[in-house]
Amino acid sequence: MFIETEMTPNPDTIKFMPGREVMTNGSANFPDKTSADKSPLATDLFRVEDITGVFLGYDFVAVTKQADSSWDVLKPIVLTSLMQFFSSGRAIIDADAAADESGMTDREEDADVIAQIKDILEKQVRPAVAADGGDIVYHGFFEGVVYLQMQGACAGCPSSTITLKHGIENLLKHYVPEVTEVRST
Secondary structure: OOOEEEEOOOOOEEEEEOOOOOOOOOOEEEOOHHHHHHOHHHHHHHOOOOEEEEEEOOOOEEEEEOOOOOHHHHHHHHHHHHHHHHHHOOOOOOOOOOOOOOOOOOOHHHHHHHHHHHHHHHHHHHHHHHHOOEEEEEEEEEOOEEEEEEEEOOOOOOOHHHHHHHHHHHHHHHHOOOOOEEEEO
């Protein structure tokens, strides 16, 4: 198995591309070791010292390290861990793992606006964010404000606030006049 790697805009995160599908539907974010219990793959990666985050995308795994650690040391260890995991045939996500809920409920009268927002996020924003080793999750729309969460490499990226406020917010405001602001959750 050959696993390609790619740096992301976040210097503490590398995108590992195993040349196969990782997540069939959606993505999975594990911002710390305690959140990884529903993913055997994430659990294995957190066994590597100084790994602080794991994000699973459609065809990649983004791994985040502590700021004072070196990728020169960690990258070969992570590659070995990934190769061993993928050759084992184990499930990436436990079958009984429940989907995370945002806790926010959209209003029915905003259904058309929300559909527009989700369409723009899915078609225009998510592919660009995924290319950088991350994802963006919609959490709600209320009184003109869109609530989003950056995940994976994008969550800790120094430019994530600029991406969220200037890129995504401007895009949504342009196409959906009801949007007045975008906030991170």
